Amino acid sequence: MKREFNTSEWFIWEQNASPMLLIMTLEPSFPYLRKYLGSCFFNSLIIFEPDEKGNYQGKWLFRHEEARVLGQKMVDMLMCTPYRNTFDKQIELAKKNLIRKAQEIEFSAEIEKVDVQTLVNIFEDLYKVYCEYYKYAWFTESLQWQSTHILDKYLKENFKENESEVLKALLTTEYQSFGIDILEDLKSIKEGHLEEISSGNHSKELLAKCEEHSNKYYWKNNNYFSTKYITLGDVLKELEELGEIKIESGYDLLKQKAEIYSDLPAYYKGIVDLCNMAGIMGDTRKATIMTANSAFDKLLKAMAEKSDVSLEEIKMLIPQELKYFIESPEEYKERFELRKERFMVAQSDFPLEDDLIEIPSNDEELESWTVSPMNEPFIVEGKEVENVISELDVRLNLLKHSVGERETLKGVATFYNKEQPTISGVVRVIKDPKIEKLEEGEILVAPSTTPDYLDAMNKCKTIITDWGGQTSHAAIVSREMRKPCIIGTNFASRILKNGDEIKIDFEKGTIEIVEK
């Protein structure tokens, strides 16, 4: 059964992908990013299943709103020049490290000769370097969305006539994508050897140029599904098929950009810089990761041969599983079959399963207790995926249905007093804390909190938010203020109305409307 996800809330990235190559990017978006930035993605769900043609397809879901909240933190950090400068240096260094390490493996003749345990060790070393890079590269999407959102809002108010044109100009940069580099390289080869290419009578010089191209861009047809080493023959074929290329000069746009930019207020100049930065980061990330994936694939091929499984099967594993797999490959025989049907990997900044929330039984421990974030992915296989999705739906609103239909509100308690496991009170929904105010002792309900909410948070009896994880503002402040708090309810601010009387059960994380 195909399930439709609620596309208005969830961003869905959908492509042919193998679990191994795609899930590699998950780890850096949680523990690595959390450690670096102090905040990370809140929820990510990746579901793999065959598409109509039988090709394995990955669907990556995360909430727009959550990515934007994260993006705001990135904007705040990078608008501060010293941090921005350090960040630029760090990502550049991490990228160089990764490429160097990947190419060492790519061009090593030793890989086929070592045993499977050594292969896993080499893989894990490379993966660490990969995560060190990707935690910075994860700035791309969130930063791009949030900075473009801020800029767009400003332009709509100030450039009513030609807003979209202005935005296009401001988003143009002098940076040239690696895709254009590749085309230009091919174009220059073709122009010098037109006759040979059409006649098929290849000179040594042409072949040398093609070989140079394939050595430089051997990774260019890679993706998150598979990798293919570009050969000399591939390059010749591409040259034959290469049509007329018109590379648009961005000169006019850049000129226009310079004019608009110089008149922008300083803050928005900074925002334009961040938009540009995110665009460039996305492009270099692609080239970097495709290079790394070639090396990973080489290691995986060698492992598959030595463990007597197919490359397709070994890529059904996620990176952290490799060490378990080589210990007992037989345990995975049936699991591969289940995964071929359907396979889900999820990670969250708070536990997805109630079992993972262990509330201490003694008061001393409870004093310092927090819900620990998930540090490992959550894996579900085969038919069970359907059941788990239904369970998660209550918490995450994955599937399409209107807010009105929903009866249960459920979240995660980040702090509460064990002697008072339930609290009743009157709701106050606050979406703009500068305007809306709260009476002492009411229950604060907000989409998510910011420092502007401090006064309301201080006066209220309990805090309830729609979004957020363990590192969210609400979670941290509630612990400091010793205020009971429930995060991640998804709907509270839309379902609950001012004056509603509710009862909160902190142990279960549920909110019940007693009287509307």
Added chain:
Amino acid sequence: MEINPTVTLENLGGKGYHLNLLRDICNVPEFFVIRFDDLQEIDDEIIQNQILNYYNENEYGLVSVRSSATVEDGEESSFAGMFDSILNVRKEGLIPAIKEVVDSVKGQRVVDYCKLKEIDYDQVAMRVVVQKMVIPRVAGVCFTKTSNSNEKMVIEACFGLGEALVSGKVTPDNYMVDRNMLSIENVSIGFQKIMLKQNEYEDVPFHKRNAKKLSDTEIEELAKVSLHIEENLSYDAVDIEWAYEGSKLYILQARAFTGIN
């Protein structure tokens, strides 16, 4: 005191007698039975050495020590959990463990249970089973009938030792199997975060927490063996404790299933 006395229910006690029967029909971890003529004998050093010598000569290693009362495991009353079972015993702990098991017969709860079931307490004699520990990958229970159906059997499975399941600390996988067709009718997977390894709970590695514990082939093998046991013991239904060590199936215990109408 006698080690491995002549095979009678009286000599081996309920559990020992059953294990002895089971040994002929399925794969049971190696064990020996001690018959005490007097419960004080365990304090005698000569007798202690006799037990330790037998243990050493047969290279028992890690063992479990369980009670085997002469009235336990009957078809009418199970005495479930009445007597102590001690797991993961090494050589140095063997004698104290036997002592502890022997002492549990004197407990008030046994006296009360006997009264309830109208069993003559003085008739309850104690034998002790010392059995090689299995270090299970997956373990659990199997009931060859359910309280609702005579056509279905139920298997419950968890990672690590099956004791975690009995104590209710983990939610097991639950497989429903048709007795006649041996087809798997229903699979429900229990999310398992911790497992009992030796004496301590350990985290289940993240990649296994939602995984199905037994493969279809293993479920089928276990169902077959369980029905074979039921047939050979000529009970209406049996309640079996089992464990997979690697890919090898061990039967740890089998008794009449007392829960059916």
